[in-house]
Amino acid sequence: MLGGALGSGARYLVGLAANERLPGSFPWGTWIVNVVGSFAMGIVAWHATSSTPWSPATRAFVATGVLGGFTTYSSFNQETLNYVHAEAWGSAALYGGATAIACLVAGFAGMAAARSIAGS
Secondary structure (H helix, E strand, O other): OHHHHHHHHHHHHHHHHHHHHOOOOOOHHHHHHHHHHHHHHHHHHHHHHOOOOOOHHHHHHHHHHHHHHHOOHHHHHHHHHHHHHOOOHHHHHHHHHHHHHHHHHHHHHHHHHHHHHHOO
């Protein structure tokens, strides 16, 4: 539960900072937390299969707790549906596609970064 509280608090702060600093109506806060969370989950995934895996408790705290609280599929879904409801088809497609592609790339990058830092 502590991990979830930490992740949710961080998500809220990132959303505030994004709204203050980034232009337009694009949902930058949600996009940022999902991409950063995907990168971090790539690190967790690499450690789960490395020669020195994290303990199940550590993985649960980081992956389920912190990253589960930090990332937000429900907000991504609602923001995409808002575009659809407004018949902003291009924005819906751009947001959905940019999120899916960036999160996949970030996940692979997180795994690569963890592997590189560990020297494997």
